[in-house]
Amino acid sequence: MEISMEQEAHSTKNSAAIAESCRDQVEKSAASLAQSLGAVAVFVFGDLSLENMPPQIPVINISLHLKTVIEKLSFMKQDDPSHIREMAKNLTREAEGNTSMLQTAAAIEYALGSINLGVVIGIVHFHESYSIVVHNMAESGTIRLLRECEKRVSPETLRSVLHLSLGIATKGREGKKVGTAFIIGDEEEVMNRSHQMILNPYRSQDTEETNINRRDNWESVMGFSQLDGVFIVSATGKILAAGRYLDVDTRDLSLEKGLGTRHLSSASITRDTIAIAVIVSESGGTVRMYMDGKEVLFIDPMQSVLEIDGEKMT
Ligand SMILES: Nc1ncnc2c1ncn2[C@@H]1O[C@H](COP(=O)(O)OP(=O)(O)OP(=O)(O)O)[C@@H](O)[C@H]1O
Known part of the structure; x- marks a missing residue:
């Protein structure tokens, strides 16, 4: 089936609107979570500007140098029968990676005296995917x-x-x-x-x-x-x-x-x-x-x- 130029332009516009809406919703959800949990800080991994954050909650930007498994996924053959299973495993690993990144970042900022003990929220934006991670620092082994x-x-x-x-x-x-x-x-x-x-x-x-x-x-x-x-x-x-x-x-x-x-x-x-x-x-x-x-x-x-x-x- 041939896609007309008009259809293609429409789909590109649509996709940009969806991306913007995703970012907006993630930011709003993170702000609302931070507010309702009384978070001591919000950590942002990746390229996001949090404008909706309550002013009393510090926002700490951490650059994302880690090569994630999502990068590896793009090399996988789409017709590979183990594709879905592998993808699920990779996403689990990805989530674990995000959790440990947030825990480490929170422990470092605590050790430096930049934040108090409490709940921290992490927002990870990488390759058009978003994760929101909630971490209770009091439960962390490093903090103990x-x-x-x-x-x-x-x-x-x-x-x-x-x-x-x-x-x-x-x-x-x-x-x-x-x-x-x-x-x-x-x-x-x-x-x-x-x-x-x-x-x-x-x-x-x-x-x-x-x-x-x-x-x-x-x-x-x-x-x-x-x-x-x-x-x-x-x-x-x-x-x-x-x-x-x-x-x-x-x-x-x-x-x-x-x-x-x-x-x-x-x-x-x-x-x-x-x-x-x-x-x-x-x-x-x-x-x-x-x-x-x-x-x-x-x-x-x-x-x-x-x-x-x-x-x-x-
Ligand atoms: N017991 C010690 N007490 C104090 N200084 C030491 C001791 N042992 C080694 N050093 C000093 O530490 C310096 C670095 O040594 P070495 O490169 O082996 O250590 P390192 O742990 O690999 O440190 P780096 O990562 O900075 O290279 C040396 O100049 C040495 O004199």
């Missing part, structure tokens, strides 16, 4: 671990270290990539299990200059991040040392492949003490947090658009 970390060290200190670490991971120093680690809390024990590699720049400084929670000290911390070794920080945010070597036994701890000795020794000290470690990888540009020898949080700043101090980091 982060709250445990906050019992050991002050939340303010944890946030300051995370902000600094993301700054170091994304900006480096003088055009060079930088790797470092912050060992926070249980300071007496950590100091006993480590030694100076070089003269400690914080040895005789007064309290205000060693307070990691003061933003005007961050520039100098970023400077000292070029020193080899790790920073030792008290549970309340006093920097006790930089350029410190951790004397730990790393033999029984196995981490993800590719992680080197600084990751391994920082993770080990959290297994042997009740300290928390935040590590910036020079080679990967990533940030990892450890407690009790296990990874609590992983942030790859290149995978998501994060807003740090009002500045976009990609």
Whole structure:
């Protein structure tokens, strides 16, 4: 059957109208869900501008770098008998992917102090498909671990270290990539299990200059991040040392492949003490947090658009 040009133009117009209506309805539904559930934030993955959102609910945009299974679907032969079954499986995987993306994004924003605990809504727009995901942060395993970390060290200190670490991971120093680690809390024990590699720049400084929670000290911390070794920080945010070597036994701890000795020794000290470690990888540009020898949080700043101090980091 031949389709006339007029029919084709009509169908294109129709399809554009349907697409617009879909986006409109998804946005309205998400806004209404966010309102009725008292959501603490709405995360948008993909290309959407949420104009109908209640003004008191923050909207956080996360770019979508993940290649989804839908992309793979376009390579599948339409006449494949397993097509439908495969598509259902892929959609399930896709939904799981969206859920875990939202959980991770919410945990990162919580750790950075940008949002409170509560319900978050995620809207995913990719390849003309939309998903709305509702996540109760209180039920999340990562959030439970982060709250445990906050019992050991002050939340303010944890946030300051995370902000600094993301700054170091994304900006480096003088055009060079930088790797470092912050060992926070249980300071007496950590100091006993480590030694100076070089003269400690914080040895005789007064309290205000060693307070990691003061933003005007961050520039100098970023400077000292070029020193080899790790920073030792008290549970309340006093920097006790930089350029410190951790004397730990790393033999029984196995981490993800590719992680080197600084990751391994920082993770080990959290297994042997009740300290928390935040590590910036020079080679990967990533940030990892450890407690009790296990990874609590992983942030790859290149995978998501994060807003740090009002500045976009990609
Ligand atoms: N136990 C330790 N305490 C403090 N610093 C250490 C310790 N072990 C290694 N380092 C320092 O960490 C630096 C990085 O080492 P390495 O590349 O093996 O670690 P890594 O975990 O792969 O870090 P990155 O991902 O940044 O490369 C080295 O310069 C080394 O001196």
